[in-house]
Amino acid sequence: VSTFTLTDAAIERALAPDLHVAAPNDFTDQIAAAIAARPGRSAVWLLHPGAWRRQLPLATRMLLLLLLLGVLLVGAIAVASLQHRGAANGHVIVGNSTELLDIDPETGDTSTLVTNMGYLFAVTRSVDGSLISFWTSTIDGLALQIFGKSGGDVRQAATNVTPHPVGQGQIDVFSPDGRSLASGVMVGREQRILLVDIASGEGGLIGPPGAGNPLWSPDGKSIAFSWMLEGRSVLAVMAADGTGDPRVISGDLGDLDDSGTNNFSPDGAWVYFGAERNDFQESHIFRARVDAGGSEQLTFDMTAAAPALSPDGTLVAYADWSGSIDKRGVWIMDADGGNQHLLLADAANDGWSNDGEFLLLEWQPPNAPHELVVLRPDGTDQKTLMTFERSCADVCAKDLGWGQPRP
Amino acid sequence: VNIDAGVLAEPLHNASLVTRAQAGDQVAFTRLIDERHQQLYRTAWAILRNDEDALDATQETCLGAWRELPRLRDPSRFDAWLMRSLVNHCRTALRSRKRVSVRELQLETSGGLEIPSRDRDIGESLAANDAIRGAFARLNAEQRTYLVLHYVEHRSITEIAAIVEAPEGTVKWRLSEARRALENRLARENR
Numbered sequence: 001v002s003t004f005t006l007t008d009a010a011i012e013r014a015l016a017p018d019l020h021v022a023a024p025n026d027f028t029d030q031i032a033a034a035i036a037a038r039p040g041r042s043a044v045w046l047l048h049p050g051a052w053r054r055q056l057p058l059a060t061r062m063l064l065l066l067l068l069l070g071v072l073l074v075g076a077i078a079v080a081s082l083q084h085r086g087a088a089n090g091h092v093i094v095g096n097s098t099e100l101l102d103i104d105p106e107t108g109d110t111s112t113l114v115t116n117m118g119y120l121f122a123v124t125r126s127v128d129g130s131l132i133s134f135w136t137s138t139i140d141g142l143a144l145q146i147f148g149k150s151g152g153d154v155r156q157a158a159t160n161v162t163p164h165p166v167g168q169g170q171i172d173v174f175s176p177d178g179r180s181l182a183s184g185v186m187v188g189r190e191q192r193i194l195l196v197d198i199a200s201g202e203g204g205l206i207g208p209p210g211a212g213n214p215l216w217s218p219d220g221k222s223i224a225f226s227w228m229l230e231g232r233s234v235l236a237v238m239a240a241d242g243t244g245d246p247r248v249i250s251g252d253l254g255d256l257d258d259s260g261t262n263n264f265s266p267d268g269a270w271v272y273f274g275a276e277r278n279d280f281q282e283s284h285i286f287r288a289r290v291d292a293g294g295s296e297q298l299t300f301d302m303t304a305a306a307p308a309l310s311p312d313g314t315l316v317a318y319a320d321w322s323g324s325i326d327k328r329g330v331w332i333m334d335a336d337g338g339n340q341h342l343l344l345a346d347a348a349n350d351g352w353s354n355d356g357e358f359l360l361l362e363w364q365p366p367n368a369p370h371e372l373v374v375l376r377p378d379g380t381d382q383k384t385l386m387t388f389e390r391s392c393a394d395v396c397a398k399d400l401g402w403g404q405p406r407p
Numbered sequence: 408v409n410i411d412a413g414v415l416a417e418p419l420h421n422a423s424l425v426t427r428a429q430a431g432d433q434v435a436f437t438r439l440i441d442e443r444h445q446q447l448y449r450t451a452w453a454i455l456r457n458d459e460d461a462l463d464a465t466q467e468t469c470l471g472a473w474r475e476l477p478r479l480r481d482p483s484r485f486d487a488w489l490m491r492s493l494v495n496h497c498r499t500a501l502r503s504r505k506r507v508s509v510r511e512l513q514l515e516t517s518g519g520l521e522i523p524s525r526d527r528d529i530g531e532s533l534a535a536n537d538a539i540r541g542a543f544a545r546l547n548a549e550q551r552t553y554l555v556l557h558y559v560e561h562r563s564i565t566e567i568a569a570i571v572e573a574p575e576g577t578v579k580w581r582l583s584e585a586r587r588a589l590e591n592r593l594a595r596e597n598r
Contacts, residue, residue: 006589010535011586014537014543015453015554015555017449023445023462027465028437031437032437034466036433137430189481189483233480
């Protein structure tokens with residue numbers, strides 16, 4: 001029997017590709033064309049609610065399509081608002097990647113708030129609606145911008161800062177009093193929370209290294225956040241100014257990682273959040289006790305994510321994408337996890353209206369155009385606001401804040 | 408506005424490009440891919456041993472990366488994450504395409520190999536190269552992956568552990584097993 005002594009060099013020599021082995025010259029062009037043509041990230045947007053608002057710009061034809069959709073949106077919302085007159089849900093800020101539009105759903109009046117600032121994403125509003133923040137991406141880099149809804153110039157709050165995590169919950173959140181803005185950013189290789197004082201423009205990093213996904217408590221005294229701790233993502237709270245030791249409140253999540261803070265209950269007693277396994281094959285909704293710590297698992301038999309607590313704190317809308325993307329739906333349950341039932345199949349959740357009377361959903365019926373719809377949490381009064389041929393995630397950026405109050 | 412740029416300053420390095428791509432910036436994503444696709448392709452080729460499968464795996468990896476990028480928690484781990492995706496696509500290709508095994512059999516019918524003895528470097532002849540390739544073609548997807556990442560890509564145990572998401576001790580053991588499997592295949596084919 002022959003035996004062999006293999007050297008490292010012999011293995012490399014035999015297995016390394018020859019020099020002529022190379023991808024086609026137009027490989028990158030093909031990839032660019034493919035991602036421009038594909039609807040793309042729908043499943044991902046569903047998992048991470050914050051990502052619904054950060055969209056893909058670029059192709060000129062898409063911009064033309066966006067303009068057309070914008071016109072349709074204005075008309076659709078105007079019609080819908082007539083049907084739902086009396087629902088005091090305020091204006092809707094819609095970003096189409098190059099400009100921010102303010103739409104009055106009652107009248108359909110539309111005005112352009114911001115334009116010519118490069119690629120815009122991650123729109124957030126203060127609780128009273130008077131301040132708007134967003135991120136810009138230009139050749140010069142990324143910047144956090146703030147401006148007053150009532151007018152005035154856009155102020156650059158931070159430059160040379162990388163927002164993080166994109167696509168996993170809120171990047172920016174205003175404090176309940178509108179005086180501060182907390183953002184998840186990357187500093188070097190670590191995620192941190194940046195706190196900006198709106199009036200003075202002073203800013204600084206707060207909390208421990210590895211902190212992200214900031215979420216203000218209703219009383220403004222504390223901030224819940226995701227915390228990368230020893231390679232795992234946990235849920236923690238700290239004082240709103242970042243002083244003192246943070247306190248982990250998520251408890252034992254098994255092999256699941258917190259996937260981002262989502263909502264405080266109105267009384268500040270609970271934080272609702274999603275947690276997922278690293279391979280994304282398992283995901284559930286939890287709520288953590290703010291004072292005592294520890295979490296209650298609310299969903300068990302599905303792949304649930306993106307909890308959105310109703311403004312009065314009684315109901316939770318959430319997404320399930322068990323099985324194929326075509327089978328996903330929006331479910332609803334009581335705040336304690338009871339009475340779980342499907343609200344609308346083939347749909348993704350965009351959040352609650354400010355008055356809690358309606359949910360805004362993206363409905364994706366098989367083999368039919370997608371629709372942006374509203375319906376009541378009991379499943380009645382479904383109305384179509386607009387229709388679009390591809391995922392809304394690819395063409396529009398709304399300011400809806402997943403349970404964040406808005407005017 | 409007075410943000411301490413000294414603390415926060417960060418050049419537009421890869422993590423920033425990744426973040427922009429996560430936000431939907433296709434230009435940033437294209438730039439990321441443009442800088443990496445040749446390495447991805449060559450790694451895929453080394454594992455799969457043919458142009459068509461390597462191209463398929465590389466394309467699927469890049470398109471999948473675009474779809475899944477918002478899930479990546481740490482932009483600085485983009486490269487390991489991308490390579491993990493490529494490796495998984497290569498494994499899938501090896502498991503699902505029976506035509507690969509046909510090619511493998513063709514490789515091994517070259518016959519007449521003069522395999523050097525224990526104390527000689529088996530890589531000294533073209534025939535030896537063919538023998539190693541033939542034996543490699545008989546290995547399973549995981550074994551191929553470990554051998555390519557370590558002996559062809561020259562990745563450290565730590566890097567491989569990050570790619571396959573396994574403890575370093577496990578990586579060492581599996582790499583050792585893969586190499587032993589290659590040696591055993593060589594021995595078996597030349598009895």
